[in-house]
Amino acid sequence: MFLQGSLLLLGFTCFLALFQAAVGIECGQGEKVSLRRDKCEPCPPKQYRPKRGDHVECLNCVECKNSREVAPCTSIANTKCECWEGFSHLPGSKEVCRCKKGSGIEPLGNGENTCKPCPNGTFSNKFNGICQPWSKCDHNGIMVPGTNSSDVICQTTPENAVTKVSALTSTPHPAIVTHQTSANASTMASTRTATTKKLVSTGTTKQMQLQHWLVPLSCVLALLLIQLAIIKLKVKTCFQKNKTGVIRQGERSMLLLM
Numbered sequence: 001m002f003l004q005g006s007l008l009l010l011g012f013t014c015f016l017a018l019f020q021a022a023v024g025i026e027c028g029q030g031e032k033v034s035l036r037r038d039k040c041e042p043c044p045p046k047q048y049r050p051k052r053g054d055h056v057e058c059l060n061c062v063e064c065k066n067s068r069e070v071a072p073c074t075s076i077a078n079t080k081c082e083c084w085e086g087f088s089h090l091p092g093s094k095e096v097c098r099c100k101k102g103s104g105i106e107p108l109g110n111g112e113n114t115c116k117p118c119p120n121g122t123f124s125n126k127f128n129g130i131c132q133p134w135s136k137c138d139h140n141g142i143m144v145p146g147t148n149s150s151d152v153i154c155q156t157t158p159e160n161a162v163t164k165v166s167a168l169t170s171t172p173h174p175a176i177v178t179h180q181t182s183a184n185a186s187t188m189a190s191t192r193t194a195t196t197k198k199l200v201s202t203g204t205t206k207q208m209q210l211q212h213w214l215v216p217l218s219c220v221l222a223l224l225l226i227q228l229a230i231i232k233l234k235v236k237t238c239f240q241k242n243k244t245g246v247i248r249q250g251e252r253s254m255l256l257l258m
Contacts, residue, residue, distance in 0.1 A: 004225070025037055027041075027049075029050060030043055030048065031049060032049060033054055033056045043058035043075045045180070046061045046073065049075070049076065050077060052205045058075075061078055061079050062078060062079050063079070065096045067087065067095070069081055078094075078095070081095045081096075084115070084116050099128050100115070101125055102124060103115050103117050103131075104118050104122070106130075118148040121133060132151075134152040135151055137154035137155065140154065143155045145184070209228060
């Protein structure tokens with residue numbers, strides 16, 4: 001009876017474990033599922049989760065780039081940014097802004113920059129660039145005129161026929177150089193961090209999946225072992241009863257013969 005009661009209790013526990021493993025757990029906004037998948041936990045600082053779900057990780061808050069912060073990141077919403085003057089949002093992003101081709105970055109002196117169209121005679125052929133003067137052609141003339149996003153193309157000329165304006169004129173403002181360097185470094189660092197987090201997340205997810213099914217499978221194995229023990233006990237009891245019956249019947253037969 002004791003083994004049968006234990007078997008029923010263990011079976012019920014296994015059923016609950018299997019049910020939880022199959023259905024999972026769902027958490028609300030600003031929360032994530034714990035690694036053991038048995039409860040909800042709040043998102044860490046600088047992370048958020050905008051919708052309900054069974055996610056085991058929160059999303060990272062972004063930093064405003066070429067823009068100013070108008071609303072800080074919370075546990076349920078990402079940072080809200082507003083582009084600086086002349087900048088436009090990067091496609092698919094509401095936080096990162098850029099200065100388009102044909103326009104150049106100019107510092108305002110207050111820690112922010114502005115993006116203005118390149119004036120006639122200058123061009124910018126890359127995003128977040130600066131306006132640079134067109135090349136000067138010799139007496140052979142211009143083959144393709146320049147635009148605000150492309151340089152002049154000169155006719156075929158002898159060596160050194162095409163000249164540039166002085167380095168002093170074309171040297172960008174130090175504030176812009178600093179801004180571009182830090183932006184590029186920040187982009188590279190963000191890419192490396194995202195790649196590392198993705199690899200770590202993949203390993204963590206696989207480990208979590210193994211732990212997720214470990215308890216139910218162990219429970220089922222224990223259930224089978226107890227069932228085998230009960231069957232063995234019943235067989236042994238039955239054998240002993242039959243053996244006792246045979247001995248008693250033999251004793252009765254001997255008494256009758258005597």
